[in-house]
Amino acid sequence: MSLFRDDGVVLRAQKLGEADRIITLLTRQHGKVRAVARGVRKTKSKFGARLEPFSHVDVQFFSRGSELVGRGLPLCTQVETIAPYGGPIVTDYGRYTAGTAMLETAERFAENEGEPAVQQYLLLVGGLRTLAAGVHESHLVLDAFLLRSLAVNGYGASFTDCAKCGLEGPNRFFSLPAGGVLCGDCRVPGCAVPSPETLVLLGALLSGDWQTADACEPRYWREGSGLVAAYLQWHLERGIRSMRYVEK
Numbered sequence: 672m673s674l675f676r677d678d679g680v681v682l683r684a685q686k687l688g689e690a691d692r693i694i695t696l697l698t699r700q701h702g703k704v705r706a707v708a709r710g711v712r713k714t715k716s717k718f719g720a721r722l723e724p725f726s727h728v729d730v731q732f733f734s735r736g737s738e739l740v741g742r743g744l745p746l747c748t749q750v751e752t753i754a755p756y757g758g759p760i761v762t763d764y765g766r767y768t769a770g771t772a773m774l775e776t777a778e779r780f781a782e783n784e785g786e787p788a789v790q791q792y793l794l795l796v797g798g799l800r801t802l803a804a805g806v807h808e809s810h811l812v813l814d815a816f817l818l819r820s821l822a823v824n825g826y827g828a829s830f831t832d833c834a835k836c837g838l839e840g841p842n843r844f845f846s847l848p849a850g851g852v853l854c855g856d857c858r859v860p861g862c863a864v865p866s867p868e869t870l871v872l873l874g875a876l877l878s879g880d881w882q883t884a885d886a887c888e889p890r891y892w893r894e895g896s897g898l899v900a901a902y903l904q905w906h907l908e909r910g911i912r913s914m915r916y917v918e919k
């Protein structure tokens with residue numbers, strides 16, 4: 672029997688029997704972890720309120736084995752709130768739908784329980800903090816998170832230099848299989864040809880240039896979101912279900 676302590680973001684909370692829940696977290700040190708929280712569905716359970724989706728928490732786990740993940744589900748024995756991002760997110764439809772797609776995407780990229788996914792964890796915490804602050808359009812926060820999640824998982828896209836030969840940009844032809852834009856010589860059949868402004872926007876979202884992203888015209892935001900969604904879909908076997916609810 673062992674005790675573990677870790678920071679994590681609550682991805683999901685599912686009912687278990689009358690009063691308990693199975694909580695799915697993306698943790699800093701142990702990647703995705705599922706754990707049982709007992710008695711959290713009783714009214715006025717402070718413990719339960721801390722374990723709602725979007726919450727950034729400090730959790731103590733009790734495991735029957737010597738590892739956190741493996742021998743049955745561990746128990747959540749103590750929870751402290753680091754940041755209650757759920758409050759400002761669930762009360763706003765745009766933030767909620769974008770945030771839900773972020774949680775689902777983070778879980779998909781950190782599919783193997785117990786396997787550390789530190790960069791994905793840090794991206795999720797940063798993304799939820801930005802979303803909760805409400806200073807940028809929710810769909811832009813989501814698209815920045817998706818592009819960076821793809822990048823830290825080995826699918827970084829190029830929106831300026833040619834993804835094949837490296838020719839300095841701007842380049843116009845966007846190819847999903849090539850992982851970004853291609854020059855006139857490298858272009859393949861079936862490329863999209865988005866507006867140059869849209870490619871500048873996507874590069875800005877990937878690098879964190881919010882000034883450029885915020886100032887973009889809404890039609891380029893929409894075109895950019897479409898390309899990001901297609902690129903994500905290309906790399907994940909199954910699509911992200913909650914993407915369909917995101918306001919564009």
Ligand SMILES: [Zn+2]
Pocket residue numbers: 833834835836837838853854855856857858
């Ligand atoms: Zn090229």
